[in-house]
Amino acid sequence: DGGITQSPKYLFRKEGQNVTLSCEQNLNHDAMYWYRQDPGQGLRLIYYSQIVNDFQKGDIAEGYSVSREKKESFPLTVTSAQKNPTAFYLCASTPGIEAFFGQGTRLTVV
Amino acid sequence: KQEVTQIPAALSVPEGENLVLNCSFTDSAIYNLQWFRQDPGKGLTSLLLIQSSQREQTSGRLNASLDKSSGRSTLYIAASQPGDSATYLCAVSGNYGQNFVFGPGTRLSVLP
Secondary structure (H helix, E strand, O other): OEEEEOOEEEEEEEOOOOEEEEEEEEOOOEEEEEEEEOOOOOEEEEEEEEEEOEEEEOOOOEEEEEEEEEEEEOOOEEEEOOOOOOHHHHHHHEOOOOOOOOOOEEEEOO | OEEEEEEOOEEEEEEOOOEEEEEEOOOOOEEEEEEEEOOOOEEEEEEEEEEEOOOOEEOHHHHEEEEEOEEEEEEEEEEOOOHHHHHEEEEEEEOOOEEEEOOEEEEEEEOO
């Protein structure tokens, strides 16, 4: 089955802790994206990567970091510098025209 | 900067009605427009993709149209069903670097 897999589905973070969200795709897409979704709001772009070993900041990159060491993988780290990390995080990929999404990770600060 | 809006923000209709969701964008220089469905707590599922050279796309009871010059797209849902209840988002792509700009969505409730 081809698709985008995000894990875990639910994640709990303590204050001051870094956590990493996983995103893996087997669609052979070059471009991958991370979005944040808050209740009642649209998707906001955190980071994107058009090619391996390269990535760009989106609109709300502060407090987040990413890596793109493999074409299939684009993990997102939520650092302690992100003061309000509780949100729904969505990973997407595209071959260039149509966007495909994973099922999301809900992150909660406890 | 490209901005995307969607009207209405929420819509509640009885089962069987035909309905229209609206999406507007400020920069008409888009590559394509995509409509998505999102169920609560889930990711986005692609419904229809309209490339910039196309005027409309159809899939089953769904029909999406695109008018680039006026910066508008509509999603028409025929004979709505309770299973259509979800949030519908539109997104445009263009030469923006990050490629996709999303609207805030329309939350649809179809009552049995």
